[in-house]
Amino acid sequence: MSFAPRLAGLFAGAAATVFLLQPASAEPLPYPVDVVTLVTHSSPGGGSDVFLRDMARYLRDIIDADFVVENVSGGSGANAMAHMAQAATDGSVLYATTPTYIFTSLMSELSADYENLEPVVNVFYDPAVIYTRADAPFQTLADVIAHAKDNRSAWGAANPGSLERISLEDMKKKAGVDAAIVTSEGGGETMINVLNGTLDIAIGEVQELRSQLEAKQIRLLAVATDERLAILPDVPTVKEAGIDLVVRKFRGLAGPKGISPGAIAVWEKAIPILLANPEYKAAYGASNLIGTFIPHAExxxxxxxxxxxxxxxxxxxxVIQ
Known part of the structure; x- marks a missing residue:
């Protein structure tokens, strides 16, 4: 996709920032409110849901507030954005940003879209993987493509207006097959449809696939990265299957338009501390997440x-006019 090279440079520079900004904090940072609600359009078990819940466990020691996660699903982020547009601007409500909320905004007529939200900070770059059920007949992505050329095939992605969905449409076109792209309201539902054989393959993030990988219920076929991942050296890239596709997904936080500058300042201090936490770093590294702090101004x-x-x-x- 055309934006990949530019994103690669931005993420590379931002990732380096993480190692330059690692202040120690003995006491939690003062925050304008006592309770912070972290909103996601993802259903429970989906990538953004896991991202927020894992992060919240560590944030309690960094920011002087309690954190709760709220799932506002429906409309591929449309309901969550409408909810956020009405939220208080005191820093009490933040939203998990991914490319989905941009795509949904561009592909639908909404009462509130990405322009009604204020990007606060970025936290991760999240590599995408192609997976299938463990007992599927496909050993490689090339096997999937060959099957799709002569048979009906269905591929899955979470949310109609997601980077994953657009990426599968792009892969389908480049592979010259007519696979059906099936979307859902979250990674959890997509996983169920892979496991029961409704879908031949799906695209997701290692973070949301951990339980099934550990239980050996699914098998990774490819990573949609420029090069193989160090933690998954035996998993080839999509490019190695002859398809020129790289997917780069960001994960961060946004608030309602006009969110308190004081709240933003706290998040800019907190995220580098969070990413430098050894225990959390080991956890997100095991999920192939790449700490990529980007401050509000950028x-x-x-x-x-x-x-x-x-x-x-x-x-x-x-796709749009």
Whole structure:
């Protein structure tokens, strides 16, 4: 996809920032409110849900507040964005940003979209993987493509307006097959449909696949990265299957428009501390998440640029007018 090289450079630079900004904090940082609700459009067990719940466990020692996760599913993020647009601006409500909320905004007529939210900070770059059920007949992604050329095949992605869905559409086109792309309201439902054989393959993040991988219920076929991942050296890239596809997914936080500058300042201090926490670093590293801190001053223009690039891509692909 056309934005990949630019994202690679941005993430590389931002990732380096993590190691330059690792302040120690003996006491939790003062925060404007006592309780913070972290909202996701993902269903329980989905990537953003896992991201927020894992992060919240460590944030309690860094920020002087209690954290709860709220799942506002429906409409591939549309309901969550409408909810966020009405939220208080005191820093008490934040939203898990992923490319999904940009794609949903561009592909639908919404009462509130990404422009009604204020990007606060980025936390991770999340590599995408292609997986199938453990007892599926496919040993490689090339096997899946060969099957799809001569048979009906269904591939899964969480949420209609997601980077994953767009990436599978792109992979289908580049592979020259007519597979059906099936979406759901979260990674949990997609996983069920892979395990029961409704879907031949799906695309997701290692973070949300951990339980099934450990239970050996699924098998990874490919990673949608430029090179193989160090933690998964035996899993080939999509490129190695002859398909030029790289998927780069960001994970961060946004608030309602006009969110308190004081709250933003706390998050800018907290995230580098969080990413440097040895226990958390080991946990997110095991999930192939790459700590990629981007401060507010850079994250807001990055999001605007990303949205403009995706609008151009979707228009040229004929997805939107």
């Amino acid at each position: 994250y807001a223009p990055f999001m605007a640029s990303f949205a403009n690039e995706q609008k151009t891509f979707l228009t040229e692909a004929g």
